[in-house]
Amino acid sequence: MSAPGFSFFSTSPASSMRWDNLKMNLSPSxxxxxxxxYTNLAVMLAISSLGAYLNMSGIIRGGTWSLVGCMGTLIAFSLTPPNPSNENWRKYLLYGFALSKGLSLGPLLSFSLxxxxxxxxxxxxxxxxxxxxxxxSVLTAPSRNVLYTRGLLSTAAMLLAGLGLLNIFVGSKAIFxxxxxxxxxxxxxxxxYDTQLMIAxxxxxxxxxxxxxxxxYVDLVAIFVRVLLILNKRAEEKDKRKRNEKRR
Known part of the structure; x- marks a missing residue:
């Protein structure tokens, strides 16, 4: 992702999927x-699912080392220049990142389940x-002209980082x-933004x-984690209300 990396940091053109039906204003290339x-994104998600399963089944336990693996493979991938001779190595790093991320998500998924x-x-x-x-909304748009939102998103990302750092010391539910x-x-x-940037x-x-x-992938996983935490929070609040009603 073009944003900060911390939680923010051959197919033929004649495919069976009819992209023209989506009325995308994109050239065939x-x-x-x-x-x-999107094919590679699907592969990464499948590898992350495998990593989460390995963690939840107890075959491989994620933890500090998996977080280190996430950061290490992501940094190595970012520093490796994109050229044909490095493509396989970059794939290994990227898939290692996806596997480590899946292992890191295992405890959250286990708790939620x-x-x-x-x-x-x-x-x-x-x-x-x-x-x-x-x-x-981006792929089918007649024009893609909101790349200027980068400044706004970067500012919001910095605000999130600041709130997260502050909440380490404050422990406020409101800030959370x-x-x-x-x-x-x-x-x-x-x-x-990243979809538009990809096309540009x-x-x-x-x-x-x-x-x-x-x-x-980073965007998608970040959204999933937040949606899951919100749902867990609401389920916990609902259970708490039910327990309070029973006590009455």
Missing amino acids: IQHHVRNV YVNPGTVFTALLGTCLIFACFSL NVELYLGLMVFAGYVV KAELGSRDYLRHSMEL
Whole structure:
């Protein structure tokens, strides 16, 4: 993603998917690049799902080392120049990042499944809907001219980082709620921005589908985590109200 990395940091053109039906104002070569990006994004999500399963089943335990793995592979990927000779190595780094991220998400998913299993499925569905709607809004737009939102999004991302740092010492539920909902809006905005940036770069000749899929992956995972936390919070509040009513 073109935003900060911390929680923010061959297909044929004649594919079975009829992109023309979406009325995208994109050339065939750009459509081919978009397919490559989303195909690789799907692979990354599948690898992350495997990592989460390995953690939840106890085969491989995520933790500090998986977080270090996330940062290490992401930094190594960012520092490796995109050229044909490095493509396989960059793929390994990117997929290692996705696997480490899945392992890191394992404890959150395990807790959610234990407390309220329905929240995980609802969060997945909600995340897919948010991502699909915001992505399609860009891909099918007659023009893509909101790249100026980068300054606004960067400012909001810095505000989130500041709130997170402040809340380490304050421990305020109100600040935590602001972080959740503001973060959800910020990363939804980044989906729009990064999708537009992907197309703009591709039109200028940059066809680095690995980097573009990584940027969208970070956005998507950030949205999923926040949606899941919001649903867990609401489920916990609902259970608390029910317990209080029973005591009365």
